[in-house]
Amino acid sequence: MRTKGYLLRQGLVLFAATLVTLFLIALIWMFWLEAHVFRLLNWGPPPDLDNASRWRFILTCTAFAAIAMVVPSLLSLRLTWRLRNRYRELLAARARGNHLAQHDALTGLMNRHYFMARLHARLDPQLEQTALLVIDIQGFQAINDAYGNTAGDYALRRIADRLSSIRAVGDPLLGRPGGDEFVIALTGALSAGELLDQARALQRQVKQPLVCGNRRVQLDTTIGIAVAPLHALTADQLLATAYGAMHDARRAGEQIRMQSDCLTEAQQEEARRAQRLRQALDHGEIVPFYQPVVALESRKTAGVEILARWQHPERGLVPPDEFIPLIETLGLMPEMTRYLLDIAMRDARQWPGAPFLAVNITASYLEDEDFTAQMAALLEAHAFPADRLEVEITENVLIERLDVVQQNLSRLHDMGVRVSLDDFGTGYSGLYHLARLDIDKIKIDRSFFDAEEIRQDNLVRLMIAMGRSLGMAVVAEGIEDERLAENLTQQGCHFGQGYLFGRPMPAHALYEYLTRSHETVQP
Structure with a gap:
């Protein structure tokens, strides 16, 4: 975006160019064009002026033109500056709107729609392995019930900050699909052991104490893991499979579970189609x-x-x-x-x-x-x-x-x-x-x-x-x-x-x- 000094310099250049143009027009008129025009229009001979009078006329016209242009030029510069400011504000508002359309307003993480679009792009085509971890926060509702929704919102923001700060392998994508759930996608050649280690690291981050009111609160998590193309080939299938693993872990009283059932050949072919x-x-x-x-x-x-x-x-x-x-x-x-x-x-x-x-x-x-x-x-x-x-x-x-x-x-x-x-x-x-x-x-x-x-x-x-x-x-x-x-x-x-x-x-x-x-x- 141009600065005010740049606009002023450009305005002065335009002002000077206009004056030079007017000066040249008056000069050509007085010393050459006037006689031709009078003769063409049969107006008789032009006024007989000496050179000094002609130059006074040229300089006077140029001076009056300069004076007449000062106020419009200043108003034009002011209007241009205000328009540029409005345009800059419009771009900022559009950027904020786009961000709000793609991110969760509370935590700033990707919302479900944008996260799934990014995940779909990673799986289309399937060039590398992508693991999806669904993180369910246990006991979160107790914070809302005991301390109110404001404390619950604070807890979600703190958890989001902690998850964002963790050093994750595999170019992580982090999102909040809603409620007390978070999702993270990791792309790369990750072994089952590395994925489990990553899940434990996420659990440790979430489990760090939170201060709600005058009490320290610790939250546990249940994490479900699914891997494409081992367990699914599309983004929707991968999310559903990871959610299934998370629900299975919760029913079994486990904290982490990786999907164990791989796609059959027929299912893989159907998913590929x-x-x-x-x-x-x-x-x-x-x-x-x-x-x-x-x-x-x-x-x-x-x-x-x-x-x-x-x-x-x-x-x-x-x-x-x-x-x-x-x-x-x-x-x-x-x-x-x-x-x-x-x-x-x-x-x-x-x-x-x-x-x-x-x-x-x-x-x-x-x-x-x-x-x-x-x-x-x-x-x-x-x-x-x-x-x-x-x-x-x-x-x-x-x-x-x-x-x-x-x-x-x-x-x-x-x-x-x-x-x-x-x-x-x-x-x-x-x-x-x-x-x-x-x-x-x-x-x-x-x-x-x-x-x-x-x-x-x-x-x-x-x-x-x-x-x-x-x-x-x-x-x-x-x-x-x-x-x-x-x-x-x-x-x-x-x-x-x-x-x-x-x-x-x-x-x-x-x-x-x-x-x-x-x-x-x-x-």
């Missing part, structure tokens, strides 16, 4: 593909459905059946959905016409309190019209937490987002749920087109008639032949989706597809 999938999401390997949805009557593209594909650097395109179930198990579906929507909304800027974007939303994400806020933030960030976004939910979503789903769907409708019921006919929601919820469209599952033709016609005709009677658009999935498309059109089905109209394709292929096809229509 989970870790690799997280890396794929972090590195942008999971990308959106788009499948066209057409208006059956006009055969024009009305929209596209976003489908996740894993563009593996070695295996190529990985089928969704191989990674989508694991994505759901790991709880990464909301993150992946937002990521794919973010890319799709950018891609959609280049597409001819205005096709809608349809994205499938899982039950867990739809029940999230922040779901609608996150959708609104995406729409605002890309200036994407809400009526061009369509969320697809399955019938099973409607059974589990109907009230929460109903509230979020109502918020989506208030925003202008459309809602589609996917895989219609395969669940158990019934007309009752369709009547209660804000559904704009139903999608008939492809399985209904695999049955015998007579049964297919009757069932499909019934679903199309039901959707139309409720004021909903109807989409048929899995259309692969022209005869089925014609039949559905005659029955009044609005939209169709399937290989007949286009397979899932990347963004550049969809752009070419839309460019070749006729103009898109609104859904």
Whole structure:
């Protein structure tokens, strides 16, 4: 940050440069430019002044200019200095905000979220062994009960200072996930004996007497230890395993316990797959593909459905059946959905016409309190019209937490987002749920087109008639032949989706597809 002296010097330089410029302009005017201007404008000859008069005019103009510039220059310097001070204060406030977002306000140690992010970075990729120690303070609640929360806060700060001051091997990360628990991660080639020695050293630090009121208090600890990749491969698994070892030690009356059960080969392979999938999401390997949805009557593209594909650097395109179930198990579906929507909304800027974007939303994400806020933030960030976004939910979503789903769907409708019921006919929601919820469209599952033709016609005709009677658009999935498309059109089905109209394709292929096809229509 520049000092006040530096700003003053810069201001003086600018002041002097301005005066020199004005002096030169006046000099050129009086001795050369004046006569040319008068002649060009037919004003006659300029005033006949001797050189002394001309120089008095030049110096007078320069002096008056200098006087006129003094006050504005001083005000400008003062304003610049105040702006720099405000900017410095803003940077400091931002730094404090970032620190508070990443650290525990009481102890100054890393909070759970930031600690886990740092631990995840150490394990991704797993280059070295990392041990995690979970430290549970025994008897802490007695301090709060006997001396109050102020004494308890003081004790936690003192413990945090002691743990921070200990000389730990293995580039330690120290955090406080909450309550009376602390965690420390050590990375390096540490033997079991070295880890146990480190744990005992931590215990000795915590056990040093604390003065609470007029009494000396000693606190014991229970420590659980787990090591990656021996006991876990991901940060979440490592934390859960270390907590498990700590609880086992407490139940057995021990002070320290290291996890003894190593991962089986199958568990290690599953953990490696989970870790690799997280890396794929972090590195942008999971990308959106788009499948066209057409208006059956006009055969024009009305929209596209976003489908996740894993563009593996070695295996190529990985089928969704191989990674989508694991994505759901790991709880990464909301993150992946937002990521794919973010890319799709950018891609959609280049597409001819205005096709809608349809994205499938899982039950867990739809029940999230922040779901609608996150959708609104995406729409605002890309200036994407809400009526061009369509969320697809399955019938099973409607059974589990109907009230929460109903509230979020109502918020989506208030925003202008459309809602589609996917895989219609395969669940158990019934007309009752369709009547209660804000559904704009139903999608008939492809399985209904695999049955015998007579049964297919009757069932499909019934679903199309039901959707139309409720004021909903109807989409048929899995259309692969022209005869089925014609039949559905005659029955009044609005939209169709399937290989007949286009397979899932990347963004550049969809752009070419839309460019070749006729103009898109609104859904």
